[in-house]
Amino acid sequence: MTTGLAIDLLLAASLLWSAWRALATPDILRAVIFFIVFGLLLTLAWARLSAPDIALAEAAIGAGLTGAFLLDAIGILRGGRKP
Amino acid sequence: MKRMAVVLSAAIFSFAMIAAMLELPTPVVNLSDVVAAQMAASGVHHPVTAVLLNFRGYDTLLEIAVLLLALFGVLAVAISGTKETVAAPSPADAVVQTLARIAAPLMVLAAVYLLWIGAHRAGGAFQAGAVLAAGAVLLHLAGLLPGWGPPGIRLRVGLVGGFLVFLAVAGAMLAQGALLQYPPWQAGYLILLIEACLGMSLGLILAGLFLFLS
Numbered sequence: 001m002t003t004g005l006a007i008d009l010l011l012a013a014s015l016l017w018s019a020w021r022a023l024a025t026p027d028i029l030r031a032v033i034f035f036i037v038f039g040l041l042l043t044l045a046w047a048r049l050s051a052p053d054i055a056l057a058e059a060a061i062g063a064g065l066t067g068a069f070l071l072d073a074i075g076i077l078r079g080g081r082k083p
Numbered sequence: 084m085k086r087m088a089v090v091l092s093a094a095i096f097s098f099a100m101i102a103a104m105l106e107l108p109t110p111v112v113n114l115s116d117v118v119a120a121q122m123a124a125s126g127v128h129h130p131v132t133a134v135l136l137n138f139r140g141y142d143t144l145l146e147i148a149v150l151l152l153a154l155f156g157v158l159a160v161a162i163s164g165t166k167e168t169v170a171a172p173s174p175a176d177a178v179v180q181t182l183a184r185i186a187a188p189l190m191v192l193a194a195v196y197l198l199w200i201g202a203h204r205a206g207g208a209f210q211a212g213a214v215l216a217a218g219a220v221l222l223h224l225a226g227l228l229p230g231w232g233p234p235g236i237r238l239r240v241g242l243v244g245g246f247l248v249f250l251a252v253a254g255a256m257l258a259q260g261a262l263l264q265y266p267p268w269q270a271g272y273l274i275l276l277i278e279a280c281l282g283m284s285l286g287l288i289l290a291g292l293f294l295f296l297s
Contacts (some may be wrong), residue, residue, distance in 0.1 A: 052205035053131045056197070060213030065289060068220045072297065 008048060015041050028077075032070045039063025126270025127202040135207065136274045140263035144253060147246045147281060154242065154288050154295075161295040162233050183225035190218035198282045202271070208245075208278040212285025219290035223297060230297040242291065245284025249277050 018041055022034035039062040046055035118130050118138065125133035135143050194214040201207030222228035234242065252273055253263045265273050 053207070053210075056205055056210040057213065060210055060217060061289075064217045065213060065220065065293075068217070068224065069293060072224070072293070 011041060011045055011048060015045060029074055032067065032074060035070065036063050036067040039067065124267040124270070126265065126267065126272075126274050129202060129204050129206075131205070132201045132207050132274070132278075136277060137263075137265060137270060140253070143281075144246075144249050144263070147249060147285070150285065150288050151243060151246055154291050157292055157295055158234075180225045180227060183221050183227060187218050187222055190214055190221070194218070194282065194286065198278055201278060202275065208281035208285060211278075211282040212289055215282070215286025216289030216293070219286070220293050223294055228294070231291065231294040234291075234295075238287070241287045242284060245277075245281040248280040252277055 015038065018034050018038040022031050022038055025031045025034060039058060043055045043059040043063060046052075046058055115130070118134060121138070122128070122130065122133060125137045127133050127137070194211040197206040197214060198208060198211040199206075201211075219228060223230065231238070256263055256265060259266075
């Protein structure tokens with residue numbers, strides 16, 4: 001019980017931390033990476049809440065696809081690659 | 084000073100939200116009991132899949148329609164923007180290409196597994212479609228799959244196929260009584276058919292959001 005509680009508290013703290021870092025980091029690439037980290041931590045949180053369906057969707061769409069979109073957008077913004 | 088005020092108001096708002104969540108009255112109807120009681124008639128063994136594709140199938144039908152509309156919006160922007168030839172894939176690192184070549188078949192396998200396992204446990208068409216789309220995006224970023232130009236007839240059929248099959252099943256059920264009310268002895272097969280078409284279409288739609296624009 002106490003181990004589970006410790007994991008949950010650690011998870012909640014790292015969620016808040018990664019969310020804050022994603023918003024506050026001046027470097028946009030770092031912000032995107034923190035966003036992906038946030039998505040993966042959120043996946044763990046959903047799994048801890050015994051909602052594996054939402055965890056799967058969050059991992060695939062929230063962290064994976066959205067992260068790829070954002071990274072691609074950075075690539076277009078930075079390099080002269082035309083969309 | 085300004086930052087302190089923002090942090091303070093955000094904290095107050097968060098605590099108000101948490102307090103509101105804790106104050107929520109217990110619902111009059113316990114929905115999980117209702118779902119559990121009807122599971123035998125749903126045709127599948129996983130409550131989430133039963134709710135998504137049987138009990139609340141109408142919501143899922145509209146969900147795929149919304150995704151399709153979003154893709155039409157992307158197509159309107161992407162195709163009018165790039166009249167010339169489709170951009171060649173940008174070259175990538177050899178290690179990345181090799182890894183992508185190894186990962187892509189495994190991702191297809193994982194997608195099919197997620198689709199099939201949806202009847203019994205966590206999984207289903209949306210997760211399978213997302214994994215398929217992620218595989219396509221990975222191949223594109225590794226420079227192995229070119230971006231998509233204006234879609235041909237096969238791609239169009241693939242994109243709208245899931246929605247049309249779902250709509251056709253809904254229409255056929257409507258002729259027998261109510262919209263999306265499957266007869267219990269056919270429910271399992273109908274859900275598998277809908278999920279398979281939805282998974283393929285969702286994979287193409289989600290990949291299209293990325294590949295039509297690149």
